Structures are given as C-alpha cells and as structure tokens.
Amino acid sequence: MKPLLTVEDLRVTFPTRTGDVQAVRGVSFALGRERLGIVGESGSGKSQTGRAIMGLTPSHAKISARKLAFGDRNLLTMPARERRDLRGKQVAMILQDPKYSLNPVMTIGRQIVETLKTHEKISTSAAKARALAMLEAVQISDPKRVFSLYPHEVSGGMGQRAMIAMMLVCGPELLIADEPTSALDVTVQLEVLDILDKLVADRGMGLIFISHDLRLVSSFCDRVIVMYAGQIVEELPAANLADAQHPYTRGLLNCLPTIGSDRHPLPVLDRRPEWAL
C-alpha cells in the first residue's frame, strides 16, 4: 500500500543571532491510514514536525528533507498556491487551544462556511447545511445555536469540537492534531477524544496525534514515535509500550504519579548527553 505521507530526513532549522538552532534533526517516518502518535517534552521538535508537514513553519526557518511527500506530491517543491489548496482540503490541523485558534470576530458557523467555500464550489445555503450537519457530528446538541455564537461565548470543550468540525468538514485525508485536548478539563478531554476517534475511524483518515502525554497517546494511537531533542529515539506499537527499550521512554513512563502506587520520591529522568547526539 502506498503511504499517505512520507517523511525522510526532515530538518527544521531556525537561524538565530548565536547560530543555527535545529529544532528537528533528521526525522523519518511513513504514515498510512492509521493513527500515529508523536510524543516528547517541550522543545523536542514534535510540534515543529507537524507544522513542517502542514506548511506552517515561520518563513525565516529553513526546512530540508530528502523526501517530504503527500501521496505522490512533493511538498518541498510545491508552489504556495497549490499548498494552500491542499491545506484545509486534504491536510488539516487541530491546534491546542480553541481560545487562540478560532477567529474571535467571526461566528463559529461563518468560519466553517468559509472553509467550505474556500475549497469547494458550493452555494451558501448548501454550505450552511453541511456546517450544521458537521456540528451535529461532533455531538453539539443544539447546532443552530452554536452556529451563530462567537468563540468567546462557548466553553473550551465546545470550542474544540467546533474546531474539529471545521477541520473535518472538507473531508481531509490526513489530520494533524497538535495537543488537541491539553487545554481542556480532564472530564471533557475524554468526550472530545471519543468524538475525534469515531470520526477518524469512520472516514478512514490518517491521523498524527502530537502530545506530551505518553499514556494518553498510547491508549489512542496504533503506533507511537518518541522524540527527544529533535530526533526520534524510539518507535513502537502502542500496545507494546511496556517493552520500551530507550531509557528516555522508560523514564517518561516511570515518572508519572499514579493512584495506588506508593513511590516516594518519584523516579526522575536522568538525562544523558548521548541521547541528544
């Protein structure tokens, strides 16, 4: 089967006054229609990997790769115009906090309709019907009301559902979710994940789930990539998380406090310089 996305030796470099900073240093993976988790701490390059695939890297940064392809289409040489058509239509991204990622001066409904009208030849009334159906699909009980609300008028969980609706309304083939539930309450997190899980499964999309939460990712994804200092240190099937070999992965798993375990003090990560080589 041909992979949906191929990434080979991806590097993202930020020039600074004190020299180049490599945020991503040679990341390679192939993604089919599956759920792939990327885990790492802040600064590990997990978000920059997602942004590079999406084409949202800041313009002063340098991206290089042996191959970065969506299907047969080379993302590295693609003109900006084609990239814009792709973005939102075939590749979509859910960001962390709906408070910042939704447009504050447009109603939720208008934002979804805007996405549809940008990518499809569709009448306003048809777009509106599609948007309402999508809001219903993300289990918003009163889609008509939410359609005409502004982002500040809804809760975080509701905002994130609206975000998911907006991203999925054009039926993308690849969805990148960058910490989609970190800004939400624990009880709401599961509802949102549940919705995301069902939609991704029903539509047979490829999903890249970026998070710092190793346990969450492993319970949600088929395969997990663990990143440290811009590199992949370990890749393993989510079910075999307990057999993780790399000391960083094991350390991450170990340092979480859990109910019922009485470990005082908690084991801490002993970072070794050779991990970052």
Added chain:
Amino acid sequence: MTSALSIRDMVVTYDEFAALDHVNFDIGTGESFGIVGESGSGKSTLLRAVSGLASFDQGTLSVNGRSYSGRKRDKEFYRTVQMVFQDPYGSLHPRQTVDRLLLEPLVIHGFTDIETRINRALDEVGLGSGFRFRYSHQLSGGQRQRIAIARALILEPKILLLDEPTSALDASIQAEILNLLEQARRDRNLTFVMVSHDLGVISHMCERLAVMKTGKVVETVPRKALENREFSAEYTRQLLVASEGFRRG
C-alpha cells in the same frame, strides 16, 4: 489533631454568581490536603479567598487560631501562609532578577540575615547561587517554578497553598518539582493545601482530598478510599475514569 486552617461556611460571590457556596474545611497541622475539580469548580477561588487575593462575603477563616475576614490580612498571616501559583511564566516579575525577587519578602518582613537566607533558599530548591543574578526569562519552566517555591519558603511559612504547581510543566519536570515539595514538607513540617485537576498527582501528594464541583464540596475522602474505590459521589468516579486515560468504547 489541632487544625492549622479552618474554613466555615465560606461564600464568595461575583455579582450573582456563587463561586464558592458554603464551603467547610478543617486542615490539620502538618497535613497534606488536596482539592480536585474541573475548571470553574471553585478550587482556585478557595485558595485565593484564603490567601486574601479575593475577598469572601460570608463565613469564617481561621489560621492557627487567628481569624481573618474579607481581604484584610496582617503581616503575621503572610509569615504563616505562602502560595505557589500555576503558571511559572506569569508569577515572576519579568524585570527583576532572582536576587531581587527573593529579597522583597525578606525586606517587607524585616529580616536582617539576607545574604545567608537567599543563598540557603536557592540551595534548598536545588539551583545554587549561580542563578542568583539571572532574570526569569533566562530560566526554564521548571527552574522558574523552583524560584517560586524558594520565594514562598524563604519566609519559613507553616502553610503552603499550591495552585496547580506542576500543570504547566513536562511530566519529567513535574516529578522533580513534586519530589522537591515533598522534601520541603518533610524538612519543615509544612501543611500543604494543594489544588490540581490531576487525581494521580493529588493521590501521590495528599493524605486526604476534597472533590469540588460548581462551588460546592462534593465529598472529602482519604487517599486510601481512592485506591480502593470507596467513594460515594458519581462525579468522583467520573474524575477517576478520566484520569485513567482514553478507552475505546
């Protein structure tokens, strides 16, 4: 057990909205007490009302036998009670060095052995005197939270209020900060009141915990009850399920 912190029928209202609705707590000296709940449950409001950052409209608050009301607190109160906030990026003055940040409470409370106290406070949180003349933007999130803890501990308080002290930090850094807090509590026989949305963290740190929802205390249970699932409220069960991660159903 004498109670270090006693709250009776505390009510905090913002206009018509009751952020805290007749809340009662008794926290013993040397105890570590946890509060869990989702956003809007009133858990942070409670800490802010205790510390005097928000005023409470009804009820009584007594700390080591002295009672306080409204927002007014005397110096003695702040010698006894200190607070560590959630966001290490927002709780340190961006244009003050670590030295200046730690100096301020000492000057306000008229301490004289400033040099030794600042050096000791930095050592205690594992940073060393090399950090003394840095600005907070030169520190990582974990280091900033260590400075915030040093600032709270430098007055040798008896009670520490912790408002989600690790929720803005990576899992590996969280473990370090939790260990540091436990060490400090053991060394100084501190009383902790810790707010978090993470049941794992609370059950690791606290002997007893209260579950809050919409400004009310749903129930108060010992840690053991959480492990053995001996609790009565449906909401506590929901929180527990949520803390166990995603399950495909």
